[in-house]
Amino acid sequence: MFKLKRDPADQSNSWRTDNLPAWGLFFVAPWIIGFLAFTVYPFFASLYFSFTNFNIINFSPRWVGLDNYVELFTADPIFWISIGNSIRYAALLLIFATVFDIFIAYLLSLNVKFLSIYRTVFFFPVLVPVVAASLTWIWILNPRFGLINGLLDLIGVKGPNWLASPDTAMLSIILIAVWGSGRQVIVYLSGFNDIPRSLYEAADIDGASGTQKFWRITLPLLSPQIFFNVVTLIIFSLQSFSEVYIMTGGGPANSTLLYAVNLYNRAFRDFAMGYASALAWIMFLLILGLTLIIFKFLSGRVIYER
Amino acid sequence: MNEKERKAGNEQQLSRRDLLKMLGGSAAGMSMAKIAGLGGSAAALLGGMPAGAQSKVEIWTGFGQGRMADAMQGAIDNFAVENPEFAPEHIIVPWGEITDRVIAATAAGSPPDVHRGWSGTVGNAAIGALTNLQPYVDAQNVDLSDFWPATLDQMKFQGDVHAMSISTIVQFLYYNKDRMREAGLDPDSPPSTIAELDEQGAALNDVSDDGTINRLGFSPTVPGLQIWDWGAAFGSQYWDESEGNIAIDEEAMIALFEWYKSYADQFGAENLQAYASTYGGNNFGRNTPQGIYYTGLITFWVLGSWSYNDMGEYGPDVDFDVIPIPQLASADDSAPGTSNGNMYLVPANCANPDGGFAFANFMSSSPFVAINKALPDSVMPSRRSLANLPEVDEKEGGWTILARDEILPNTLQRPSFGGNGFFGGALNEAAENVMFHGADPAEVLADAVARSRREVERLRG
Structure with missing residues (x-):
């Protein structure tokens, strides 16, 4: 030894x-x-x-030099479809998830009975394996026998075809992603809990309304959490793969063909590893660029508590 | 501390050199173990087996449970008896993962010696994933003319045999006689042309006012588009041997896409998709009595012969029969669909290619396998000599005779080629664009073919 x-x-x-x-x-x-x-x-x-x-x-x-990149940009319509889908997915998910998560986190920050149960419920989706969650959602969104359309049927509304329609398939996978955004809720919740109560008390004394308190106190002091979640959510959403691959495979009619699904197809269905590597690098540069842009334009607006 | 003690202490301390030696030694050891492979005879020696007695043949299939697993084990036992120089070892891999896992193992240098695949898998020869079996075939004088022509085409890649086919799936038009009777149709006169299929199918649809499909007589989009088969029925080819690249009969394929579109227009593409997704779980309930085929939710459908066995198992009370795929009467080169060979393939750089080929050849030539494995799975033996065994004629239902005498000699010959999966995907995308977005069939087909031809050339290097 x-x-x-x-x-x-x-x-x-x-x-x-x-x-x-x-x-x-x-x-x-x-x-x-x-x-x-x-x-x-x-x-x-x-x-x-x-x-x-x-x-x-x-x-x-x-x-082959730049051939892969040239083909991607000039002769591959699927590349443009997938990049368009991914950007749409990321943008809509960002909006829906941010609004929904802040709202839920706000509710979970209130001092009500059974709070720990509510918090657990909203974090549960994060713990469910992607495959199990995806298969469950396929049945929940089943146009004929699914839970959601069944409930809509009770009030006399014919539900949409959800994953079966190019018009609603993207919205469906975004809603599922919002459902699974418990991690962001936790981050916002910690932000809510960090806001000093004294600020609200002072605002009350000054006669501020609830709306004013939200816009002038809550939102600014929540900006570090919003900034963090926006950056991570963009990175996550542009890399989304598993749930979409399982639920739609990119269909119908390529309406949910996200960039990562296209990349996977090229790499492991067609064994075009060079081409898939070019796809991966474009995605890397896109994410890097978006992140830098966000940092440039948003980081100055973030208010850190001193 | 004296000099001696210090030296002793130094010897026990970890110097940079020692650390590098340790790491380097470990890496070298791992590399040597990797290069040695520790497979085949080396493993036998380590296991205490006399060298040269037997060589291990590692076989990967997905036959893990039930009757098919028992039949597979019976085949392996027979192989072991007939080939005492080989020790077969059967490893079960989920069907959905087998091709990817074989590719990954081949890339890593440790593939199985032989694995079960399909006609499409032969195209993996384009990336060097398969052992060329032509030298084995030549050395053992395997009679290739014994195989069905379409199956032999699929066994070959660029003229050389790269797979041995155990059995061949043909496509049938299945029809539910009970439902035909309910609609006042004569079940003894099923549709023999596309026009008759359209007409009889239309008489059997049950659609709500809001477009919800409750029961379907027929749609070429359910259970899937099956472009290869319907394209053949409309008279298209997919490959130009002289050019060595993809080529279609544009007129035939445009007619096919317009046919798809006529159904999309009639039902609504979304409603068809919704119907398919509603009942689409587990291959439309293939392995459950609640499946679409066993409950009368569809009257006419096209599936492989393998489904014939399922019908007996999960829908024993369903009165059904099969006929060849109806063909477009006006098409010159129309064929009753395509056929698909079930293959055994020997990955490149496997430890025991001799054993791999021996097993693949055994599976394709053994009467035991043909009778106890292929026929009970309702697929035809790929060799004509085996398809003429008395047991084939005696098989209940008459599907074997239909497949052997009417379909297999006439199915479209569709050779194996790299880019097959890409081409199939591109055709499906094109058809969906026509159905959902009303795209111009000629335009999307031209685009799909152009991209697929580039893919073939890319794979060619």
Whole structure:
């Protein structure tokens, strides 16, 4: 075994057991190796592959320069459909989820009976495996025998075809994503709880209305949480895959073909790994660009409590 | 501390060099273990088995439970008896994952020696995922003319055999005689042309005023578009052998897409999709007595012969029969759909390709397998010699004779090619655009074909 006691006389070029950085490095080496092998290497390898014609079996990528990118932008209508769908999905999800989550978080911040139960209920969807949730939603949204259309039928309304219609399929998957946004609710809830009560008391003394208090106190002091959730939600929504792949496969008529689903099809249905790598890099740059834009225009408006 | 003690201490301390040695040694050890593979005979040696006695043949299929699993095990046992030099090991992989897992294992250098796949899987030869079996076929003088022509086409990639087919699925038009009687139709005169199918189907629809479909006589979109089959029935080809790329009969495919659109216009594309999604779970309830086929919710439908067995199992009281797919009377090159070979394939760079081919060849040539595996699954043996066994003629229902004598010799020959999946997806997208958005069939077809041809060329490198 290694020596555990420090030897002050030892001046040799060795790592002693009390040299914590060395031992620290040793113990985190598995993670570092994993990070290098499974994150850093694929990251840069995919950039190289995006300039090649490469399939998963023959490890002999052929350099094609910008051909993949040129084809994407000039000769692949599915690329434009998927990017349009993803942007629409992200934008609508951002709006719906932000409004819904803030509202729910506000309700959950009130001091009412059974509060812990309500909070648990709204966080439950986060804990449900994606596959199970997706299959359940397929049945809930079933046009004929689904729960939602069944309830609508009780009040004499013919429900829409939900996932079966190009007009409502996108809205359906957005609603499902909003249902599963419990994490954002938790973040907003923490924000609500951080707002000092004294500000509301002072506003009450000044005769401020509920609306005024919301716009002048709550929303500004909630801006750090909104900023964080907007950034993470955009990243999450542009990468959404599993639930859409399970529920619609991108249909009907490509109406829910999100970018990640298209990327998956190109990589693992068509084995066009070079092309799929180009798709992945465009998505990376799009997310990076959007994030930088958000930081540039929103970060200055965020009010941090001092 | 004296010099001696210090040296002893140093020996026990972890120097940078020691650390690098440890990491490097571990990596080298792992690499060597990887290169060695530790498969096949090495594994046998490690297991205490005498070298050279037997070599392991790793077989991946999805036959994990029920009658099909028992039949598969029976086939493997027979293979082991007839080929004592091989030790088969059956590994069950979910059907939905088998192709992806084989590709991943092949990329990682540790594929099975043989696996079950389909005609579409042969196209994976385009990315170098399969072992070329032509040298084995030549060395063992396998009589390729014994296979059904369409099946043989699918076994080949660029002229060389890359798969051995155990059985072939043909497409039938199934029809529910009880429902036909209810509507006053003669169940002994099922539709033999597209026009008759349209007419008889229309007499059997039950649609609410709000467009909700309660029962369907027929729609070419349910259970699926089945473009390959209907396209063949309308007289289209999909491949130009001389050019080595995708080619369709535009006139035939435009006619097909307009036919789809006529149903979308009649019912509403969304209502058809809603009907399909309502009853679409688990392949339209294929494995449950509540399935669409067993409860009279559809009268005419096209499915593979494999469904014949399901009908007997889940709808024993349904009075039904099968006929070849009706064809477009005006089409010159019309065919009764396509057929699809069930294949055994040997992945590239597997540990034991000899064993893999031996098993694949056994499965395609064994009378035991034909009688106990293929026929009970209601699929035809891919070799004509096996399709002429007395047991085939004796099979209840007469579907075997229909498949053997009328359909299999005439189905469209559709060779295997890389980009098959892309082409199928592009055709489906095009048809949906016509049905949902009223797109111009000629335009979307031209786009789908152009993109698919590029894909074929890309895969060709």
